Amino acid sequence: MNDILRIAVQKSGRLSEDSFALIRECGVDFQNGIGQLKAQATNFAAEFLLLRDDDIPGYVADGVADIGIVGENVMAEKGKNVEIAHRLGFSKCRLSIAIPKNEEYRGVKGLEGKNIATSYPRILQHYLAENKVTADIHEISGSVEIAPSIGLAEAICDLVSSGSTLFTNGLKEVETIFRSEAVLIKQKNLPEGKLALLNKLLFRIKSVQNARKNKYILLNAPKDKIEEIRNLLPGMRSPSIMELADKNWVSMHSVINENDFWDVIEALRGAGAEGILVIPIEKMIL
Ligand code: ATP
Numbered sequence: 001m002n003d004i005l006r007i008a009v010q011k012s013g014r015l016s017e018d019s020f021a022l023i024r025e026c027g028v029d030f031q032n033g034i035g036q037l038k039a040q041a042t043n044f045a046a047e048f049l050l051l052r053d054d055d056i057p058g059y060v061a062d063g064v065a066d067i068g069i070v071g072e073n074v075m076a077e078k079g080k081n082v083e084i085a086h087r088l089g090f091s092k093c094r095l096s097i098a099i100p101k102n103e104e105y106r107g108v109k110g111l112e113g114k115n116i117a118t119s120y121p122r123i124l125q126h127y128l129a130e131n132k133v134t135a136d137i138h139e140i141s142g143s144v145e146i147a148p149s150i151g152l153a154e155a156i157c158d159l160v161s162s163g164s165t166l167f168t169n170g171l172k173e174v175e176t177i178f179r180s181e182a183v184l185i186k187q188k189n190l191p192e193g194k195l196a197l198l199n200k201l202l203f204r205i206k207s208v209q210n211a212r213k214n215k216y217i218l219l220n221a222p223k224d225k226i227e228e229i230r231n232l233l234p235g236m237r238s239p240s241i242m243e244l245a246d247k248n249w250v251s252m253h254s255v256i257n258e259n260d261f262w263d264v265i266e267a268l269r270g271a272g273a274e275g276i277l278v279i280p281i282e283k284m285i286l
Protein backbone atom coordinates (compact mmCIF):
# COMPACT_ATOMS: atom_id res chain seq x y z
CA MET A 1 0.00 0.00 0.00
CA ASN A 2 3.08 2.22 -0.06
CA ASP A 3 3.02 2.69 -3.80
CA ILE A 4 4.79 5.67 -5.26
CA LEU A 5 4.20 6.85 -8.82
CA ARG A 6 7.50 7.61 -10.52
CA ILE A 7 7.02 10.37 -13.08
CA ALA A 8 9.69 11.14 -15.69
CA VAL A 9 9.80 14.79 -16.75
CA GLN A 10 12.21 16.66 -19.01
CA LYS A 11 14.82 18.29 -16.80
CA SER A 12 15.19 21.46 -18.82
CA GLY A 13 13.94 22.22 -22.28
CA ARG A 14 10.83 23.09 -24.19
CA LEU A 15 8.60 20.65 -22.32
CA SER A 16 9.76 21.43 -18.78
CA GLU A 17 7.98 24.66 -17.97
CA ASP A 18 4.52 23.53 -19.11
CA SER A 19 5.01 20.08 -17.54
CA PHE A 20 5.88 21.53 -14.13
CA ALA A 21 3.11 24.12 -14.41
CA LEU A 22 0.55 21.38 -15.08
CA ILE A 23 1.82 19.27 -12.17
CA ARG A 24 1.59 22.22 -9.79
CA GLU A 25 -1.89 23.14 -11.06
CA CYS A 26 -2.88 19.58 -10.19
CA GLY A 27 -1.99 20.50 -6.63
CA VAL A 28 1.14 18.33 -6.52
CA ASP A 29 3.99 20.18 -4.79
CA PHE A 30 7.64 19.28 -4.80
CA GLN A 31 10.99 20.86 -4.02
CA ASN A 32 13.11 21.18 -7.11
CA GLY A 33 16.73 21.91 -6.24
CA ILE A 34 19.14 23.03 -8.95
CA GLY A 35 21.05 20.12 -10.47
CA GLN A 36 18.83 17.60 -8.73
CA LEU A 37 17.81 14.53 -10.74
CA LYS A 38 15.08 13.36 -8.41
CA ALA A 39 12.40 15.24 -6.52
CA GLN A 40 9.86 13.95 -4.05
CA ALA A 41 6.30 15.25 -4.09
CA THR A 42 5.40 16.61 -0.67
CA ASN A 43 1.64 16.04 -0.83
CA PHE A 44 1.11 13.18 -3.33
CA ALA A 45 2.60 9.69 -3.50
CA ALA A 46 4.88 10.60 -6.39
CA GLU A 47 8.51 11.04 -7.20
CA PHE A 48 9.89 12.94 -10.19
CA LEU A 49 12.82 11.80 -12.29
CA LEU A 50 14.31 14.73 -14.18
CA LEU A 51 15.77 13.48 -17.45
CA ARG A 52 16.72 14.27 -21.05
CA ASP A 53 13.55 13.88 -23.07
CA ASP A 54 15.18 11.24 -25.31
CA ASP A 55 15.55 8.88 -22.35
CA ILE A 56 11.96 9.15 -21.12
CA PRO A 57 10.25 6.52 -23.36
CA GLY A 58 12.97 3.95 -22.59
CA TYR A 59 12.83 4.56 -18.83
CA VAL A 60 9.06 4.19 -18.87
CA ALA A 61 9.19 1.03 -21.02
CA ASP A 62 11.78 -0.50 -18.67
CA GLY A 63 9.79 0.37 -15.57
CA VAL A 64 12.43 2.72 -14.13
CA ALA A 65 9.66 5.33 -14.34
CA ASP A 66 5.95 4.47 -14.32
CA ILE A 67 4.76 7.38 -16.43
CA GLY A 68 6.39 10.28 -18.25
CA ILE A 69 5.70 13.48 -20.11
CA VAL A 70 7.27 13.59 -23.55
CA GLY A 71 6.66 14.89 -27.07
CA GLU A 72 4.74 12.43 -29.21
CA ASN A 73 7.55 12.84 -31.77
CA VAL A 74 10.09 11.42 -29.32
CA MET A 75 7.73 8.63 -28.31
CA ALA A 76 7.23 7.65 -31.97
CA GLU A 77 10.92 7.96 -32.80
CA LYS A 78 12.06 5.75 -29.94
CA GLY A 79 9.51 3.06 -30.73
CA LYS A 80 9.48 1.77 -27.14
CA ASN A 81 6.78 -0.37 -25.65
CA VAL A 82 4.74 2.38 -23.93
CA GLU A 83 1.24 3.71 -24.37
CA ILE A 84 -0.38 7.15 -24.31
CA ALA A 85 -2.40 7.64 -21.14
CA HIS A 86 -3.49 11.18 -22.01
CA ARG A 87 -2.81 13.96 -24.52
CA LEU A 88 -1.65 17.13 -22.84
CA GLY A 89 -2.18 19.71 -25.59
CA PHE A 90 0.98 21.77 -25.09
CA SER A 91 4.32 21.84 -26.98
CA LYS A 92 2.52 21.47 -30.27
CA CYS A 93 4.85 21.22 -33.23
CA ARG A 94 5.26 19.34 -36.48
CA LEU A 95 8.01 17.31 -38.06
CA SER A 96 8.58 18.58 -41.58
CA ILE A 97 10.82 18.15 -44.56
CA ALA A 98 12.45 21.35 -45.78
CA ILE A 99 14.64 22.18 -48.74
CA PRO A 100 16.64 25.28 -49.76
CA LYS A 101 14.32 28.20 -50.47
CA ASN A 102 15.37 28.75 -54.07
CA GLU A 103 14.96 25.13 -55.12
CA GLU A 104 11.86 23.92 -56.86
CA TYR A 105 9.95 21.21 -55.00
CA ARG A 106 8.77 18.37 -57.18
CA GLY A 107 6.77 16.45 -54.63
CA VAL A 108 7.86 13.65 -52.34
CA LYS A 109 9.13 11.58 -55.32
CA GLY A 110 11.64 14.35 -55.98
CA LEU A 111 13.41 13.30 -52.74
CA GLU A 112 14.47 10.02 -54.36
CA GLY A 113 18.21 9.49 -53.94
CA LYS A 114 18.66 12.71 -51.93
CA ASN A 115 20.59 13.15 -48.69
CA ILE A 116 18.25 14.12 -45.87
CA ALA A 117 19.61 15.19 -42.47
CA THR A 118 17.42 14.55 -39.41
CA SER A 119 17.30 13.62 -35.73
CA TYR A 120 14.21 11.53 -36.51
CA PRO A 121 15.46 8.72 -38.80
CA ARG A 122 12.77 6.27 -37.76
CA ILE A 123 9.76 8.51 -38.42
CA LEU A 124 11.35 9.78 -41.66
CA GLN A 125 12.17 6.28 -42.89
CA HIS A 126 8.60 5.21 -42.19
CA TYR A 127 7.25 8.17 -44.16
CA LEU A 128 9.58 7.60 -47.12
CA ALA A 129 8.77 3.90 -47.23
CA GLU A 130 5.05 4.70 -47.24
CA ASN A 131 5.65 6.92 -50.23
CA LYS A 132 7.94 4.39 -51.92
CA VAL A 133 10.88 6.78 -51.92
CA THR A 134 14.46 5.71 -51.20
CA ALA A 135 16.68 8.43 -49.80
CA ASP A 136 19.90 8.60 -47.85
CA ILE A 137 19.09 9.47 -44.24
CA HIS A 138 21.85 11.23 -42.27
CA GLU A 139 21.19 11.09 -38.58
CA ILE A 140 22.49 14.10 -36.68
CA SER A 141 21.58 15.04 -33.14
CA GLY A 142 21.18 18.81 -33.37
CA SER A 143 21.40 21.98 -35.49
CA VAL A 144 19.86 20.04 -38.35
CA GLU A 145 18.81 23.21 -40.15
CA ILE A 146 22.39 24.17 -41.06
CA ALA A 147 23.06 20.85 -42.84
CA PRO A 148 22.18 22.07 -46.38
CA SER A 149 24.27 25.26 -46.12
CA ILE A 150 27.38 23.32 -45.07
CA GLY A 151 26.90 20.75 -47.81
CA LEU A 152 26.00 17.88 -45.51
CA ALA A 153 22.55 17.24 -46.96
CA GLU A 154 20.20 18.40 -49.71
CA ALA A 155 17.13 18.41 -47.50
CA ILE A 156 16.33 18.21 -43.80
CA CYS A 157 13.57 16.77 -41.67
CA ASP A 158 13.15 18.67 -38.41
CA LEU A 159 10.68 20.04 -35.87
CA VAL A 160 8.90 23.24 -36.80
CA SER A 161 6.53 25.44 -34.85
CA SER A 162 6.48 28.90 -36.46
CA GLY A 163 8.88 28.19 -39.32
CA SER A 164 11.12 31.15 -38.48
CA THR A 165 14.22 28.97 -37.84
CA LEU A 166 13.81 27.42 -41.28
CA PHE A 167 13.40 30.82 -42.84
CA THR A 168 16.50 32.31 -41.24
CA ASN A 169 18.48 29.33 -42.49
CA GLY A 170 17.33 29.80 -46.08
CA LEU A 171 14.97 26.81 -46.08
CA LYS A 172 11.31 26.27 -46.96
CA GLU A 173 8.96 23.70 -45.51
CA VAL A 174 7.63 21.34 -48.18
CA GLU A 175 6.07 18.35 -46.40
CA THR A 176 4.67 17.81 -42.91
CA ILE A 177 5.19 14.20 -41.94
CA PHE A 178 4.14 14.11 -38.26
CA ARG A 179 2.12 16.32 -35.89
CA SER A 180 3.07 16.29 -32.25
CA GLU A 181 2.02 17.51 -28.82
CA ALA A 182 3.12 16.61 -25.31
CA VAL A 183 1.67 13.30 -24.15
CA LEU A 184 1.55 11.50 -20.84
CA ILE A 185 2.92 8.03 -21.50
CA LYS A 186 2.60 5.01 -19.25
CA GLN A 187 4.21 1.68 -18.81
CA LYS A 188 1.92 -1.00 -20.24
CA ASN A 189 1.49 -3.17 -17.17
CA LEU A 190 1.27 -0.88 -14.19
CA PRO A 191 0.37 -2.65 -10.96
CA GLU A 192 -2.99 -1.81 -9.45
CA GLY A 193 -1.70 0.55 -6.75
CA LYS A 194 0.21 2.67 -9.24
CA LEU A 195 -2.69 2.60 -11.67
CA ALA A 196 -4.91 4.02 -8.93
CA LEU A 197 -2.39 6.85 -8.40
CA LEU A 198 -2.25 7.48 -12.15
CA ASN A 199 -6.05 7.67 -12.31
CA LYS A 200 -6.07 10.11 -9.42
CA LEU A 201 -3.57 12.29 -11.27
CA LEU A 202 -5.48 11.98 -14.56
CA PHE A 203 -8.67 13.11 -12.87
CA ARG A 204 -6.86 16.26 -11.72
CA ILE A 205 -5.21 16.85 -15.11
CA LYS A 206 -8.59 16.65 -16.85
CA SER A 207 -10.16 19.12 -14.45
CA VAL A 208 -7.28 21.56 -15.01
CA GLN A 209 -7.63 21.14 -18.79
CA ASN A 210 -11.40 21.63 -18.67
CA ALA A 211 -10.93 24.76 -16.60
CA ARG A 212 -8.45 26.18 -19.10
CA LYS A 213 -10.89 25.59 -21.95
CA ASN A 214 -13.79 27.32 -20.24
CA LYS A 215 -14.64 30.67 -18.71
CA TYR A 216 -17.15 31.67 -16.08
CA ILE A 217 -19.51 34.33 -17.36
CA LEU A 218 -21.82 36.68 -15.44
CA LEU A 219 -24.19 39.12 -17.05
CA ASN A 220 -27.24 41.24 -16.39
CA ALA A 221 -30.33 40.49 -18.44
CA PRO A 222 -33.72 42.19 -18.73
CA LYS A 223 -36.32 39.79 -17.33
CA ASP A 224 -38.18 39.53 -20.63
CA LYS A 225 -34.98 38.32 -22.34
CA ILE A 226 -34.18 35.45 -19.96
CA GLU A 227 -35.31 32.69 -22.32
CA GLU A 228 -33.51 34.12 -25.33
CA ILE A 229 -30.28 34.57 -23.38
CA ARG A 230 -30.60 31.21 -21.71
CA ASN A 231 -30.60 29.57 -25.15
CA LEU A 232 -27.28 31.23 -25.91
CA LEU A 233 -25.64 29.96 -22.71
CA PRO A 234 -24.93 26.23 -22.71
CA GLY A 235 -23.74 26.07 -19.08
CA MET A 236 -22.72 22.93 -17.23
CA ARG A 237 -26.36 22.04 -16.58
CA SER A 238 -28.26 25.26 -17.00
CA PRO A 239 -27.42 28.86 -16.08
CA SER A 240 -28.00 30.18 -12.56
CA ILE A 241 -30.39 33.09 -12.36
CA MET A 242 -30.36 35.59 -9.49
CA GLU A 243 -32.69 38.43 -8.68
CA LEU A 244 -31.31 41.96 -8.73
CA ALA A 245 -32.48 44.87 -6.61
CA ASP A 246 -33.99 46.27 -9.81
CA LYS A 247 -36.95 43.89 -10.31
CA ASN A 248 -36.86 44.20 -14.10
CA TRP A 249 -33.39 42.66 -14.32
CA VAL A 250 -31.67 39.43 -13.28
CA SER A 251 -28.06 38.31 -13.08
CA MET A 252 -27.27 35.15 -15.06
CA HIS A 253 -24.19 32.98 -14.45
CA SER A 254 -22.84 30.25 -16.68
CA VAL A 255 -19.77 28.64 -18.21
CA ILE A 256 -18.74 29.09 -21.83
CA ASN A 257 -16.19 27.38 -23.99
CA GLU A 258 -13.17 29.34 -25.17
CA ASN A 259 -13.64 28.18 -28.78
CA ASP A 260 -16.95 29.95 -29.32
CA PHE A 261 -16.26 32.67 -26.80
CA TRP A 262 -16.48 35.79 -29.00
CA ASP A 263 -19.46 34.53 -30.99
CA VAL A 264 -21.39 33.92 -27.77
CA ILE A 265 -20.45 37.34 -26.36
CA GLU A 266 -21.67 39.08 -29.52
CA ALA A 267 -24.92 37.12 -29.54
CA LEU A 268 -25.48 37.94 -25.84
CA ARG A 269 -25.01 41.64 -26.45
CA GLY A 270 -27.34 41.43 -29.40
CA ALA A 271 -29.96 39.82 -27.16
CA GLY A 272 -29.79 42.67 -24.63
CA ALA A 273 -27.27 41.41 -22.05
CA GLU A 274 -25.31 44.10 -20.20
CA GLY A 275 -22.45 44.25 -17.72
CA ILE A 276 -20.88 41.04 -19.00
CA LEU A 277 -18.02 39.77 -16.83
CA VAL A 278 -15.78 36.89 -17.86
CA ILE A 279 -13.66 35.16 -15.23
CA PRO A 280 -11.05 32.39 -15.50
CA ILE A 281 -11.84 29.07 -13.83
CA GLU A 282 -9.22 27.35 -11.72
CA LYS A 283 -10.58 23.79 -11.66
CA MET A 284 -13.61 22.27 -13.35
CA ILE A 285 -14.99 18.92 -12.18
CA LEU A 286 -17.47 17.46 -14.64
P1 ATP B 1 16.86 17.36 -24.08
O1 ATP B 1 18.02 18.15 -23.62
O2 ATP B 1 15.95 17.03 -22.92
O3 ATP B 1 17.20 16.17 -24.91
P2 ATP B 1 15.96 18.54 -26.56
O4 ATP B 1 16.89 19.63 -26.92
O5 ATP B 1 16.07 17.22 -27.22
O6 ATP B 1 15.99 18.37 -24.98
P3 ATP B 1 13.72 20.39 -26.72
O7 ATP B 1 14.22 21.35 -27.76
O8 ATP B 1 13.71 20.86 -25.32
O9 ATP B 1 14.47 18.98 -26.83
O10 ATP B 1 12.28 19.95 -27.17
C1 ATP B 1 11.54 19.00 -26.44
C2 ATP B 1 10.24 18.71 -27.16
O11 ATP B 1 9.47 19.90 -27.25
C3 ATP B 1 10.37 18.24 -28.60
O12 ATP B 1 10.64 16.87 -28.70
C4 ATP B 1 9.02 18.58 -29.15
O13 ATP B 1 8.04 17.61 -28.78
C5 ATP B 1 8.71 19.87 -28.46
N1 ATP B 1 9.15 20.99 -29.31
C6 ATP B 1 10.28 21.09 -30.00
N2 ATP B 1 10.37 22.22 -30.69
C7 ATP B 1 9.27 22.89 -30.42
C8 ATP B 1 8.78 24.14 -30.81
N3 ATP B 1 9.44 24.93 -31.63
N4 ATP B 1 7.61 24.52 -30.29
C9 ATP B 1 6.93 23.74 -29.45
N5 ATP B 1 7.33 22.53 -29.06
C10 ATP B 1 8.48 22.10 -29.53
Ligand code: MG
Binds near residue numbers: 052053054
Ligand atom coordinates in the same frame (compact mmCIF):
# COMPACT_ATOMS: atom_id res chain seq x y z
MG1 MG C 1 16.34 15.49 -26.55
